[in-house]
Every structure is written in C-alpha cells, then in structure tokens.
Amino acid sequence: MDPVIELEIPARAEYVGLARLVVSSLASGRRALPEERIDDLKLAVSEACTNAIEAHHEGDVEERVLVRCAEAEDRLEVSIQDRGKGFDPETLPEHPPVTDPERLNFERGLGIPLIRTLVDEVTFEPSSQGTAVRMVMYCDPALELDVDIDHIDHIDLTGLDEA
C-alpha cells in the first residue's frame, strides 16, 4: 500500500491555507516534483478546497473537508472530499472570451477550469453524499533523490560506539 496522509479540516475558509501547506510540503518532500509543478498542485488544491468549503453551510465547524494524499512511486494523488450537495461539473456555464467586455461580469467560475489545466488528471465524483475531487500529478523519476533513506525508520542511537 502507498503511504496515505489525511488532513481533516472544518469547512471554513481559514483552513484552506493549511491544506495547501500540507500538500505542498508532501510534494516538496518528493524530490521528483519540480517546484513549478508543486505550485500548480498547490493552486489546484486551493481551488478544490475553496469549492468544498463553499459547498457546506457557513461557519458550522462540524462540517468537515477531508484532504487525502497518497504518495505512490510515480505520482502524488490528492483527493478533496466534502459532504456538500454535489454538482454536475459538465454543465457549468461557459465564460465569454476574455476579449469580450462582458468577461468582466464573470468574477467567478475560474476554479474548475484552473484545476483542469493545472493537474495531470482530475475526476469529479459528485454524489448525494458530497463531492470528491481526485487530482493526480505524475512525478519525473529523473529528479528522484539519489539517497533513499526512507527505509531508515528505526535509529539505533547507541551505534556510535561501534564506529
């Protein structure tokens, strides 16, 4: 099984920054994701968490959003799950082209297009229980750390004597 890290936050705006921090910290631990792609993932996570939070009732701290990260060899998977009312990602309104003066009337609706552009794969899984947004970033194995110390989990601090 791949290592899984879960962060569960109240559905409140103040915790979106924490979700970004956790994901970007995990992503930078994996040296196989270049900095620019970490920024992309961070932005996508911010968009998905913002939507997840807005899908809930305001301010009720018992409403929760779950950020789940799975670190596989070749990819980092992040899923954002809410317990909101769900939605159909295929029937979102289209924006007028940016050159159209009407464009200025659309201050919103940029989140999902951004997510689609930024991550390598995304699936929206809405249901009556809420929505899960699953995002995948593929890693570049050429960037992998030379030294693999992941397997040193137990350290024997007395060993200096045997030096």
Add this chain to the structure above:
Amino acid sequence: MDPVIELEIPARAEYVGLARLVVSSLASGRRALPEERIDDLKLAVSEACTNAIEAHHEGDVEERVLVRCAEAEDRLEVSIQDRGKGFDPETLPEHPPVTDPERLNFERGLGIPLIRTLVDEVTFEPSSQGTAVRMVMYCDPALELDVDIDHIDHIDLTGLDEA
C-alpha cells in the same frame, strides 16, 4: 464545538516534520501564542510523534498516528495517538544528574521530560489499544488579533458594485 483539525500519518519517521508543520501553522494562526511558545509546542509534538512512531512496527505504512488539534478560545490542545503497545509513563528510568560522567551513557529518555517541561499540561493515556498523549497550551488573550475575521466564511465577490 471547538474547531478540530486532524492529521493522520503513516507511523514513519519521515512524517514527523509534517506533524510539526501542521501544529506550528495552526499555533501561529492563533496570534495569542507567542513565537517562543510555538517553538515549545513544536518540540513537544516532535517528541510525542517520535515516540508514537517508535511504538509501531518499523516501516509498515498501514500503522497510523493521529494528530488531533482542537482550537479553543483560551487554549490549543494537541493529542497524539498511536496504536502501539502502550507504556507506563510513571515507571521510566531516572537519569543520573548531568554532572555525573555516567550521564553520557543516556543518549535517550529525554523526550518525555522535555514534553513535561514544554507544555502547560500533559496527560499520557496508555491502553492496550495504544497511547494518547494530550498536550495543552494556554493562550495569552492579550495577544489576540484586533480584527476578528474568522466569521467571514462566505465572501460575496460581486459586492464591489455596491461600493
């Protein structure tokens, strides 16, 4: 109910830094904890997570450690739960005084004394299911932020028109 943030990590050394990051980020969001006390909490969390991880079998990613933070008005509570074999915190060996040359034989056993010194309250709750270490830091309300924007959870981005 107080807002609760949960981080669940595999019981592996590489994730202790993430636990520190989450707790210190939450603690600095609460302006009522001065920087020095945030460092204290960070260190205590590191010690407790290190013990929690060492209480598990090495390297098995399905063994989990739960870091649970509750943000009350006057305090921040952090509990670290493992599913290890438990232990009796009252019967730990005593260290020789630091002036004793024998002291150098004790490279370990500093974690729990550190936790006791660093946080305002700590309880160890060992059981056959594992151990929960509950730590409390009290906040200094005099340091509280003037502006309370915690309640702005829904933002109306179209409102600029009404300016």
Add this chain to the structure above:
Amino acid sequence: MELGLDVEEKNGATVLAVRGEVDVYTAPRLREKLVELVSQGKYKIVVNLEGVDFLDSTGLGVLVGGLKRLRSHDGDLTLVCTQPRILKVFEITGLTKVFAIHDTVDDAVAG
C-alpha cells in the same frame, strides 16, 4: 495568515501593495480595501502584487471586480507583477488580456 495591505499615493495614482497569500480567507480584506479606496474617490489604482506569495481564483475574482468597478467610473486598475508563479495564474485564465500588468510601480503609475 496575514494579508498586508499598504496604500501610498504616487503621482496621482493610488498604489495598493499586497503582501502574503490571497485566497478565500484573505480575499475579503483585499476586496474591502478596494471598496474603501473607490468610495474615497480613488479611481486610478495600481495593485502591486510583488509581495504576494500565493493567489488563487478568489483573488482573481476580487481584482476583476475592482477593475469593473473602476472602469464604470472611467478609472482603471492596473497591476505590478513580475513573479512567474503569480503571472502564470493570469496567463492560464486569459486575464493577461484583461489587465495591464507592469514590471514596476513606476511603469504602472506612468502607464
């Protein structure tokens, strides 16, 4: 998480320097500041994003709202931004065609 907002008058323009992360939590403060400036009759606003570490679509929405409001007063909202990671958000969303984005505050004030 703090959002820094510093206002300075410069050659007839109002320069709003933003520092920190602009997201769903902090964007309301940026929006309030823009509302306040407009209500004070400041119709030429330069938003300096050089100190911004992070900006998502909520922040973009506030800037678009500000631009729209200022245009309705025959004013303008222009940006200062050279950081690739922030510029990228404007590029992907096509908003580089909507906003005048300058390299320096002086250029923005002159422009």
Add this chain to the structure above:
Amino acid sequence: MELGLDVEEKNGATVLAVRGEVDVYTAPRLREKLVELVSQGKYKIVVNLEGVDFLDSTGLGVLVGGLKRLRSHDGDLTLVCTQPRILKVFEITGLTKVFAIHDTVDDAVAG
C-alpha cells in the same frame, strides 16, 4: 526534508556545519557523518548548529553519542550555537553542562 552536512578542516579541528531540521528522520544522517569522521581519525570535532532550524531529543542523543565516542579517544565534540530556540533545548535537558557551547566557530576551534 533535507539535512545539510558540510565538513571543513580548521586549525586542527574538524568543523561539521549542520543545516536544516534534526529529528528522528534526519538524525541518522548526522550520526553516520559523525561515525565516518571518527573512523577517519578526526577526534576534535566542532558541530556548528547555527544553520539548524529545529533540533529535538533525537538530535541531542546523536550529539551525546558523538561526545561519548570522542572522549573515549581523548578527543572532544564541542558546539557552536547562539540561537535561543536551539540553546533552550540544551538548557532544559541540562546538556549545557555536558557540552562546551561556543558563540563562533573560531572560539570553538580555539577552545
């Protein structure tokens, strides 16, 4: 999380500059480096902690182990540290009485 470990010879002492966070994950690398230096016959080691952002009891344990090892070779392990947050960890644990802690590398090398 990276741990920076740079070794430099200075007036008969070996200076090991540590950068980053020393915890249960990274401490093994510090320990290995000390083991390596001792096995190369370096018995006067100065560990420069000025670049360390975080140090917990696992890191202390490695330093205590190193000191013990060096003393058994009639050598010494001394520290350079002026950061209050790091010094505090030595103070609380009483290890300020065990280690010679200097303000600068030069002092440590001379001492």
